Amino acid sequence: MKKLFLLLCFTSFGVVAQNETVSFTKQSDKVDVVIGGKYFTSYFFPGEAKLKKAVLFPILTASGSTITRGYPMAPRAGERVDHPHHVGMWLNYEDVNGFDYWNNSNNIVSSLKSHKMGTIKHEKIVSTKAGKVGKLEVTASWVDDDGKGKKVLDESTTYIFSGSKDLRIIDRITTLIAVSDVVTFKDVKDGMFAIRVARQLEIPSNKPDVFTDTHGIETKVPVMDNTGVNGNYVSSEGIQGEAVWSTRAKWMNLTGELDKHTVNVAILDHPANVSYPSYWHARGYGLFAVNPLGVKVFSNGKSELNYTLKKGEKLTFRYRTIIADRGLGKDELDQAQAKFAQEVK
Template structure:
């Protein structure tokens, strides 16, 4: 923690003594199948695992800024007026992949469209190993099984979340270790992956395409012309690429800037130098999908790079690490680079 605070001080993010007064409380409610994370009693996020009849994987949902605004979309769990109602598998912040031994974990939901044939895999929560609350930070360690279409375990997952809170920022560090169970597991080169957040409408990039949105009663409404009022998102990568052009490019980190009401925010997702495929490809779309895909080298580069088809031998493990920073205000490229050395 001390080293982390030094990095933040160098980055000018003011997470020193003032931030350490912020108490991060991590609390498990087994009956509700959720672990809530609060900062001085105010909501930050929650790890939820309602089960396959509701969600086909555990997720962090919702996620809020230091200013108390949602950075994540509400639909389909808690629809808010004016939201898109596409991609029902895009919920909160999640981690999965589109082709794992032929199984689609990414597109699985309770409302699968005809374009997705399967077979589908499901990630099932198996336990809360430990929790820690404290000044300025909290921790949660959970386990899950990645199941094939017949309910057999393909991968065993152990994920550690570190939740950090400053006066003007929130940070989620996710470290996920996957262990192949009874046989080799192949992550075939695929577009759909891997760490992802579905953003609130305000943090989408403005668009002119006709879409379907929810009204105040949560009813689907076709909108022939887009109303971009309050829609302020803009992607910016570590390589200086911006807007829709970031899709399919490689970068150490990505920054999404915008405004949530009166709060300007920067939502930064960072790849870890020790991750497979570093620096990752970015599966980031203007409509609010914000994802990093380290394993889809060929499809993400439109065939310019060879297919990765990453293989995890039976009994072996691999770890993926990511950091999500939610900053009230802007963060310079230099300061992000300093923070990307955890």
């Protein structure tokens, strides 16, 4: 069913229906994903001493342009060096039973070491399946007390990869199962599915910013040279730029130019996800995130969620990311989101 959907999706985007072959190469700390003979991304799990979660990093377009920021794993000249926990593409959350799984990083300043952090430990590569549609299945554990305490959640994630001459598509389907008697996702700002994009895809800004999370942690984002910086968000509801932050949308598209050609990165929400259509935690400085469990801050206190699981209960998140070496219009993205909703349950 999923394979059929992906073939139809490529047809609707005006490219050949035949997908390029996806293959995998396993290494000690990563699984490389190759599409049509070209490196695309890696499922990267270097261990908690280097990174407090597994991520997809880096991520390239079909033409070979890198859409993700390099810092802190592979810094590049001219990049921002804020938010060292923003690496590649990931899924985690700021407050689970009082522990912060979002902000945890080995690069945090010493004054924050008393902050209650959680760690998401990669457990196992369950399976890989190559072909016109590639599938990678993995498991992980959400462990409190910076990975030294008790397991709170079991995670089972399936990545589905596909591509054509100018498109790359990633489905991430993650199921979290409560291990603790009660697991509460406190209604907070920082979460949940996210990409930290390359400097060129940021929105140009001429002012500094200071961002403070619910625990009082401040991150300063300074003014930088905007040469070559040309990103812009466009939502399914027609909202653009910095104004998309805290709005709800079925999909969000980041448009820009990278390596002298148009690049679009679109994230699609799914009707079966909590709080659909979700609030978007998309910032001009390069954080591109959707947060289905944060409602209070985005609604200015009008609503509050505090989602809770009892032991053994499950919660599934479904997201599709489309990476294109060209523009993606509203009609195309509306069609793609509708097909995603129909074919992935």
